[in-house]
Amino acid sequence: QSVLTQPPSASGTPGQRVTISCSGSTSNIGSDTVNWYQQLPGTAPKLLIYNNNQRPSGVPDRFSGSKSGTSASLAISGLQSEDEADYFCAVWDDSLHGWVFGGGTKLTVL
């Protein structure tokens, strides 16, 4: 059971906009910034969004993040087949004194 809760799956057709949610508590999302990672099949995770809504260099602006209270969301607009991957949210948990991850959401592009 992960500390952060994500839906196990999401899907969309090319060009659509999809969102993936991440729910936590006051000791993690409620008190620190949220990060999102993308893991393409058979590869290492890649930082996609940091500090709730910042994109590292090279990440398309189709990807955006937001946070409100103890929940966060990742939005992907203009969905492309290459976006098919697992997506994980992560945040530093002050009470656990460690990083916690969501269980991951498998995104399928139909």
Next chain:
Amino acid sequence: EVQVVESGGGVVRPGGSLTLSCAASGFTFDDYGMSWVRQAPGKGLEWVSGINWSGGSTGYAGSVKGRFTISRDNAKNSLYLQMNSLRAEDTALYHCARGQRGTMTAPFDFWGQGTLVTVSS
């Protein structure tokens, strides 16, 4: 080019020990915090342990506290994870990950491909 390359994985019996290494290159190693993150087969990501730039601050997941020890050698641009009293549930691909800053609370901006640890009798 930033690179982190893990090594040291293998098959070990329950109760056994193993030491993982992570060789870093392409950046000033002692400017960054580092972590180990594992992924059991077909499962999600689990943070295992982290260390700040100097080695003076470390942290562990509750599932490994007291059994695993993280360390770094900045002169050798290397990160280590000493794993003792291994259990079947420690079986996973272990990734070395660089933090964006010197603390272990910074998000991970570069990841290695991982080294596989299998705990089995």
